[in-house]
Amino acid sequence: MTSRTIVEKAPREPEDTLAPAPAKGLRGHPWLTLFAVAIGVMMVALDGTIVAIANPAIQKDLGASLADVQWITNGYMLALAVSLITAGKLGDRFGHRQTFLIGIAGFAASSAAIGLSGSVTLVIVFRVLQGLFGALLMPAALGLLRATFPAEKLNMAIGIWGMVIGASTAGGPILGGVLVEHVSWQSVFFINVPVGVLALLFGLVILRDHRAENAPKSFDIGGIVLLSQAMFCLIWALIKGSEWGWGDWRTIGFLGAAVVLFVVFALSQKNVREPLIPLAMFRSVPLSAGVVLMVLMAFAFMGGLFFVTFYLQNVHGMSPVDSGLHLLPLTGMMIVGSPLAGVAITRFGPRVPLVGGMVSVAIAMFGMSQLTIGTGTLTMSLWFALLGFGLAPVMVGATEVIVGNAPMELSGVAGGLQQAAMQVGGSLGTAVLGAVMAAQVDAELEDNWKAAELPPVDPAQLDQASAAIKVGMPPIAPGTPPEISVKIADVAHDTFVSGMSSAFMVAGIVAVVAALVATLTKRGANAEAGMGAGHI
Numbered sequence: 001m002t003s004r005t006i007v008e009k010a011p012r013e014p015e016d017t018l019a020p021a022p023a024k025g026l027r028g029h030p031w032l033t034l035f036a037v038a039i040g041v042m043m044v045a046l047d048g049t050i051v052a053i054a055n056p057a058i059q060k061d062l063g064a065s066l067a068d069v070q071w072i073t074n075g076y077m078l079a080l081a082v083s084l085i086t087a088g089k090l091g092d093r094f095g096h097r098q099t100f101l102i103g104i105a106g107f108a109a110s111s112a113a114i115g116l117s118g119s120v121t122l123v124i125v126f127r128v129l130q131g132l133f134g135a136l137l138m139p140a141a142l143g144l145l146r147a148t149f150p151a152e153k154l155n156m157a158i159g160i161w162g163m164v165i166g167a168s169t170a171g172g173p174i175l176g177g178v179l180v181e182h183v184s185w186q187s188v189f190f191i192n193v194p195v196g197v198l199a200l201l202f203g204l205v206i207l208r209d210h211r212a213e214n215a216p217k218s219f220d221i222g223g224i225v226l227l228s229q230a231m232f233c234l235i236w237a238l239i240k241g242s243e244w245g246w247g248d249w250r251t252i253g254f255l256g257a258a259v260v261l262f263v264v265f266a267l268s269q270k271n272v273r274e275p276l277i278p279l280a281m282f283r284s285v286p287l288s289a290g291v292v293l294m295v296l297m298a299f300a301f302m303g304g305l306f307f308v309t310f311y312l313q314n315v316h317g318m319s320p321v322d323s324g325l326h327l328l329p330l331t332g333m334m335i336v337g338s339p340l341a342g343v344a345i346t347r348f349g350p351r352v353p354l355v356g357g358m359v360s361v362a363i364a365m366f367g368m369s370q371l372t373i374g375t376g377t378l379t380m381s382l383w384f385a386l387l388g389f390g391l392a393p394v395m396v397g398a399t400e401v402i403v404g405n406a407p408m409e410l411s412g413v414a415g416g417l418q419q420a421a422m423q424v425g426g427s428l429g430t431a432v433l434g435a436v437m438a439a440q441v442d443a444e445l446e447d448n449w450k451a452a453e454l455p456p457v458d459p460a461q462l463d464q465a466s467a468a469i470k471v472g473m474p475p476i477a478p479g480t481p482p483e484i485s486v487k488i489a490d491v492a493h494d495t496f497v498s499g500m501s502s503a504f505m506v507a508g509i510v511a512v513v514a515a516l517v518a519t520l521t522k523r524g525a526n527a528e529a530g531m532g533a534g535h536i
Contacts, residue, residue: 032206033148034157037141038164039199040104043192044134045165047111049172050179050188051076051127057185064120071124074239079131081423082231086224088139088416089276096143096412097209103137104203108196115186139415144207146403146415155400159342162395166334166388173309174324181321223268223276230261231420238427242434277413281406289520290401291417293354295425296514297394300361300507301387302422303429304368307437307500314472315373315493329381333388334395341393350401350521353393358515360390365508369501373493394514401521429510433503434470440499441470448495452487465492472496 026032051073059069091099110129117123141161149157179187237254244251269275282288312323344353364387371380399418406414445466449457457465465475474492476485 026206027208029206030148030153033144034160036199036202036206037144038161039195039202040100040137041141041161042164042168043107043195043199044138045168046172049169050176053173053176054180054185054188057180058123061185062120068120072127075124075128076131078232078235079128080135081235081420082228083132083135084139084420085227085277085413085416087135088412091140091143091412092410095209096140096147097207100137100140100144100207101200101203103133103140104196104199106133107137108193111189111192115189138419139412142403142415142418143412155346155396156339156342158399159339159396162392162399163335163338166338166391166395167331171331174321177319177321177324220272220274220276223265223272226261226265226268227276230258230265233258233261234424235427238431241431242438246435281410284405285520286401286522287405289517290398291421293514293517294398294418294421296510296517297398298422298425299429300365300511301391302426303433304365304504304507306430307503310472311371311500315496326377326380327384329385330388333385334392337389337392338396341396344393345397345400350397351519354397354518354521355515357390357393358511358518360386362508362511362515364390365504365511369504369508371497373497433506436503436506437499438470440502441466441495444495444498445469448491452491454487454491469495
């Protein structure tokens with residue numbers, strides 16, 4: 001098989017894998033499959049944001065240090081990002097149904113174990129396991145949708161799938177705030193148990209195993225090790241860069257190691273009989289553009305959203321629940337827009353919706369760069385709604401472009417690429433925009449402090465104040481007179497908002513670049529071949 005064949009002309013596959021016949025009974029029914037998959041995906045997407053609300057309570061209850069609490073998030077993120085592509089390959093080899101069910105069971109079990117843990121060490125260990133099992137089920141979910149839905153219905157299915165992810169991600173802080181405030185931090189994890197049991201039962205009854213005729217028969221163990229090490233070095237450098245400093249030898253060392261390992265991995269793939277990622281996949285310009293687009297979208301969205309929570313809670317003084325409610329316009333537009341985007345992409349192809357979506361994201365980011373301390377709810381809601389409206393077609397369309405331009409036997413790898421691109425983009429966006437924010441705060445703080453005629457501070461005190469202001473917190477010491485406290489709060493919030501504005505401007509520019517990348521996309525080659533071949 002030549003590399004050209006892999007990319008541009010998928011091998012002929014059995015009728016039930018490329019264009020499924022109408023399902024008889026429950027097993028394999030496309031819309032029921034989507035429902036079963038959505039329950040599991042919801043559980044993982046929700047966990048990505050809900051836990052952040054529980055971290056302060058975990059720290060207090062278990063006597064954890066700040067580094068321990070960071071590892072609760074970082075351990076999960078690292079395990080998820082490092083394992084996604086390998087997990088997708090496992091699904092291609094052993095079947096996406098089996099991989100999905102194992103992922104669901106493991107995720108629910110590790111969630112229960114976290115809730116029962118009496119030490120922060122155990123919490124971190126089981127969070128890593130959570131990430132590994134989450135990596136198993138996310139690419140498998142896309143593989144199941146690709147194999148179950150005929151081509152003309154796939155975009156709608158991915159639209160609903162994207163809606164579930166968007167709603168769960170944005171709804172995490174709201175649900176987390178309610179559970180932590182009224183129940184306990186353990187309930188944030190225990191809630192996954194009944195959801196996981198429900199998803200497992202539906203999966204056992206409904207999901208049908210689909211395997212391509214030429215699915216991989218072996219594993220590239222060396223490639224798995226190299227790619228895992230490369231992803232670890234990259235994500236770890238992005239996580240720790242703001243703490244170490246971007247010019248620190250440790251940050252540069254991990255980034256350099258990631259580059260070297262990625263190069264060695266790419267070279268190794270040319271000499272393996274069944275490579276982990278056939279490099280010929282990337283000869284498909286639309287598929288490559290879809291991966292880049294997903295990275296840039298996640299960069300702008302997740303990096304920007306990182307500051308929004310601080311802005312709402314620390315500048316406007318909202319509770320976690322109130323700040324989550326203020327993000328409902330974003331969530332609502334993603335819920336409404338994702339299925340509509342699936343319809344539009346099916347009818348017109350992905351290019352126009354993707355370009356339009358990223359233009360909307362760019363406008364929203366530039367608009368959010370104009371937020372001030374006194375910006376009202378209506379103005380914020382308009383920008384949040386426009387952001388959600390733009391994200392919906394990008395989430396759906398980029399996923400379809402990546403998965404649809406990969407051959408059926410690599411649908412799991414394609415799903416892993418899609419999820420890995422989101423993780424890398426989100427980590428990169430948070431790191432880069434955080435660095436932009438930090439630089440702006442450091443550049444303005446001293447002058448703003450003097451302009452407000454506040455008592456002079458030495459460089460060490462200024463550094464401490466800067467660290468607090470970078471998350472929107474006024475550095476007010478106990479016993480500070482009220483009139484001085486008000487001035488410090490004004491300086492802190494003004495400086496924070498200025499840094500946030502710069503970060504949103506950069507995110508807007510990235511979104512414009514993403515809109516240009518979106519012009520290179522087109523409907524999946526395999527989807528085109530299957531159009532009209534089956535009906536639900």
